[in-house]
Each structure stands twice: as C-alpha cells, then as structure tokens.
Amino acid sequence: MSLLFDTAFIGTHLNYWLFVILMMTGLYIVVARGNLLKKVVGLNLFQASVFMLYISMSKIAGGTAPIEIPDPNAVYSSPLPHVLILTAIVVGVATTALALALIVRINEAYGTIEEDEVLEIDRAKSLAETAREDERDNEEARAV
Amino acid sequence: MIEAITTFTAQHGPLLAIAVPLIASPLAILMVNRVAAFIVTWLSAVTSFGLAAQMVTITADGTVLSYAIGGWAPPIGIEYRVDAANALVVLIVSMMATVLLPYMRTSIEQEVAERQHTLFYACFLLCFTGLMGVAVTGDAFNVFVFLEISSLSTYALVAMGAAKDKRALSAAYDYLVLGTLGATFFVIGLGMIYMVTGTLNLADLGRRLAEVDAENRTVRTAYGFIVVGLGLKIAMYPMHRWLPGAYTFAPTTISAFLASTATKVAIYVLARFVFSVFQIDYPFERDTLQFVVLPLALLAMFTASFVAVFQQNVKRLLAYSSLGQIGYMLLGLTLLTATGLTATFTHLFAHALTKGALFLAVGAIIYRTGGPMMHNLAGQARLMPWTSAAIVVGGLSLIGIPGTVGFVSKWVLIQAAFEADLWPIAAAIVASSLIAVVYVWRLVEVLYLQPAREGAAKREAPLTMLIPIWVLVVAIVWTGFDADGLVSVARTAGESLLDGGFVADGARIIGVPGR
Secondary structure, eight states, rough: OOOGHHHHHHHHHHHHHHHHHHHHHHHHHHHHBBBBBHHHEEEEEHHHHHHHHHHTTOOOOOOOOOOOOSSOOBOOOOOOOHHHHHHHHHHHHHHHHHHHHHHOOOOOHSSSSHHHHHHHHHHHHHHHHHHHHHHHHHHHHHHH | OHHHHHHHHHHHHHHHHHHHHHHHHHHHHHHSHHHHHHHHHHHHHHHHHHHHHHHHHHHHOOOOEEEEEGGTTTTTTTTEEEHHHHHHHHHHHHHHHHHHHHHHHHHHHOOOHHHHHHHHHHHHHHHHHHHHHHHOOBHHHHHHHHHHHHHHHHHHHHHGGGTTOOOHHHHHHHHHHHHHHHHHHHHHHHHHHHHHOOOOOOHHHHHHHSSTTTHHHHHOOOOOHHHHHHHHHTTEEEEEHHHHHHHSSSSSHHHHHIIIIIIHHHHHHHHHIIIIOOOOOOOOHHHHIIIIIIHHHHHHHHHHHHHTTTOSHHHHHHHHHHHHHHHHHHHHHTOSSSSHHHHHHHHHHHHHHHHHHHHHHHHHHHHHHHHHHHHHTTTHHSSHHHHHHHHHHHHHHTTTTSSHHHHHHHHHHHHHHTTOHHHHHHHHHHHHHHHHHHHHHHHHIIISSSSSOOTTTOOOOHHHHEEEEEHHHHHHHHHHOOOOOHHHHHHHHHHHTTTTTGGGGTOOEEEOOOO
C-alpha cells in the first residue's frame, strides 16, 4: 500500500501528524482571516503546535519522570524540552499581550479591527500624501 | 589597578555587555526624572560599547572567548561564545546605541508623550539587550529567547510612532505577526535539529551535525525552517513586507537603530547557522544558498532599489534602499568564499554607519519641518546646510563612491564575485548601484536645487542632533580612507566562519570555564 495508508507509520508518528495539522490550521487562520483578533488566535494555535512538538518529542515510551529512582534499569524522559517550552510559552504570552494591546489601540485610532478596512484607510492616506507630492513635482517642472 | 579591571572585563565581557543594559532597563523606569533615565541608559550603552571594543581587539587574531553561565560547563550549560564575527556585530550594535541615544533624547521630545519617555528608554534598552544577546550567545535556544526579547520591544517601539501617525499601529501589528511567524519557524527548526543531535550548544551542534548523514530528512527540514524563519527577520526578499511600514512610521531614532542593527544581527545569525552549525560542506545547504537565496538577493538589489526611486516619503525611500542593501549582504554570504564573507561583514558595518547617518539626518529635518515627505526637504540645503551635507555624504556612501565606507564594502564584494568567476554578478552589483545614484540624486536635487518654503528662516538642527549625525558622517569618511582595520577584522571573521567559526579545533579559547 502507499505511504498514505501505512497505518504503522501513521500510528508511530501520530504526535507529528497532529503537530503538522495544528500548525497548518494556525498558519491558515493567520493568513486567511481578516479580523485582527482572529489572526492572534491563529498565531497562538501556531505557537501551541510547536509546544506540542517539543513536549511530545521528549517523551520516551515507558519512560518515567526525570527524578532519580532506585531502579537501575529505569528509563527517564528528557526534561530539557519541557523547560525550553516553559520559556517559549512565556514568549508566546508576551506576544499575545502585546498584540492585544496593539489591537485595542488600532480600534481606537481606526474604529475597526478588520484588516481590509485598516489597509483601506492606510492606503487612502498614503495616496493622498503621494498625490500632493506629485502635484508639487509637476509645479516644479512647470516653473523650470 | 587598571590592569586588574581590564583582565576582569576581558574575562566577563560577554556577560557584562548583556547584563549591564538589562539591569539598566528597569533602573531607567525607577529614575526620578527623564534626565536621570537618559543618563542611566546612555552610561549602560557606553559600558557595553567599551566591552565590545575590547572583545573585538581580543578576538581579532582568531582567539575565541568562552563564558560558561553560572559555572555550568558547556555543552550542558549555556555558553556565551565570541569570535571575530560576533565581536564585530556586538561592536556595531553597541556603537550605534551609544551614538544614537543623545540624538534620541532630543528627537523624542516631539515624537513621544513626555510621561512615556522613561518607558521609551527602558524599552530601547530591552531591544538593545536582546540584539547584544543574540550576538554573543553560543546556545541555539538562547538565540531564540534574545531574538524575541529584542523583537517584542521593537514592536512596542515601532507602535510608539502612533503619536505622530496612526499608521505606525498597523505597521507594528504587521511586524508582530510576521516577526512571530519567523521566530516560531526558527524554533521548529531548532526542535528538529535537537531531535537529531540532542544538544543546543552551537559549537556542539556543529560537531554532531557533521557526523549526521547528509541525506537525513529531518536535518533538511530543520534547515529549511531555520532559513525561512531567519529570512523573515532579515526581511530577505520576498519576505520583506513588514519592513517598509515599520521603518517609515517608527520614531526616527528607532528607524535608524533598526535599520543599522536589527537586520544585521539576523544576518549574523544566519551566517552562524550556515557556517558553524550546518557547515559549508553540507550539500543541501550549498544548493539552497546558491540556487534560491542568491537569485533572491540579486532580485532584491534591483527591485527594492527601483521601488525606492519612486517614493515620495523619504523614510520609506530609505527603507526600500535598506532592502536592496540587505541583498548585497546576502549576496556576499551566498558566494560561500572567505572574500564573500569579508564583504558581508564589511557591508554590515558600512551600512550601519550609512543608513544610521541618513535616517538621523532625515530625522533632523523632520524635527524642524514636521514631516518626512519630499516637500519638507525642499530647499533645506540653505536652511539646514550641515544636515543636508550629511545626507549627501550618506547618499554617496550608499552608492559606493570612493572615499566613503560604502565603496570599501562594494569593492570587496566585487572582488569576491570575480574570485568566484561570476563576473555577471559583479556587473549586477555595479548596475544596481546605478539605481542608487537615481534616488540619491533625487534627494540632492530636492535639497539643493528646489526653492525653500517662502518665509522659512535659516534654522539648523540642534547640536544634540547634529553631533551624532556628524560623528557617523566622519566615521563614514574615515573608514572610507582607512579601511584596513575594518577589512582585516571582517576577513578574520569570514575566514574563521568558513572553517566553522568557533566550532573549529585549534582556536585559542580563553574565558571563564565551567566546573
């Protein structure tokens, strides 16, 4: 059978499949959603998938918590990725907080949190600026 | 006594260069007033600059500094490891912060509400700490953490431009989303190489990855994630969407600081991963760099410079020009030769000085006229002669006219292209510089040949702004004539990176070992 139906392969790598699905869901939301708040949700999902990747990869089947026990044959799971992810979670929380604060400010300044409308306002402002400059350039040219 | 101090700073330099601004950051908030906060901020930047200068002199002969944090021996413990390549980057970052801060004190009077000044300094120091940390650390996960410390404070600093123009908010939001995606891609890559090697120490990663089969798909995927993640941070064409907005609407000092340091540090990290971690004999890496990154760098050199020609907002013009200049740095890196890397590191330094001076000079004009548009510049040569002259010198360096530092780096880059027998690339470098002539000439024409607004009085920028600008301008011309020191440090950096950087055996290692 093809790789797609290789149940043994899927079964032994289930955590990675879930990681990829979650990651792509998050990325899709970031790219496809126009609402700034929903983009942050997508970003969170995307980051959470990475946390899953790190946490699941350090787990050893039958491994115990990394606290020394008298059994000489004991297998321990690696604690390092968990600690790393603790830091990454903090970074993620800080990012979310900052993003939310920015959205509040954008809502105050623009009166909307839809990306299309924000971009429209930005573009109109830039175009007006450029048009004024172009007009000035033409006047300069006429004067010369 | 003095000898005891220099020995101490030589040993603990890598740590102190980070710790001092990090501790100064909350101190700046606690200070009674804005002046005290500024003094604390500036002193910490000066301290870091001194330490960085010492690191450059120590590592110039190929010595490697190693500092085991908390006395835990690497590779288990976190290590700060500095060779000629990072020392140069640390020097660039701390030098720019030292020069910029006095200017910042004046420019934020108009750009930031008064009660937020101490917070602004604190945020700047965090950004500074993060960039320095990325440059000195020898631990892969530490790179991510410091990268995010600097990025998060950068988003906040960019958003501070909202007091003048609300578009800073949407620019900061775009930057946040893309920057976070980039950082997360980078962490995914790190996770994958950790799965393969079981270590996060950069030097140790280099050693262990060299033993891994080159066909290993996990390592390939990791490489892809790391390059794309860093590419977003570098604003590698076509992942540059965040950059023009962020540079245009951030407070001018922040634009100057970001343009001269943030992307440079990310390029250094890319070089470190390409040459020290994955290493140059990894075939997949050679192919991606030469067949993907190199064409994109060439494309950036032309398209970004071309777009810059038509900008009516001067800050946006400089931002697009930065994108083109990033192309030159990546080009040097992708040639995969010692001379190419020398060119990259020389250009990191050259562009930091040049774009720093240009953004600051434009900022001085904004300070006097209130806006960054072309009509604000019109005729300013008569009203602000010193500032306008600085823009001209910066512009010449951007083109690469002999006698400026921009010439030195382009010269080395063209040499590298010829050495690699790629004369079309040398031709492309010259041709794209000609586009720079067009947009620099536009600036000169508006400044010198157009009439000023009627009734405008001659009013030069305040000295606190003019001195930092001219310090950079003098540095541009000085290194343009006397570039031996710069090029030799850049060459040491390039050659050591080509051998694997601080991974290479036989380097003299000094510092604080772990127990």
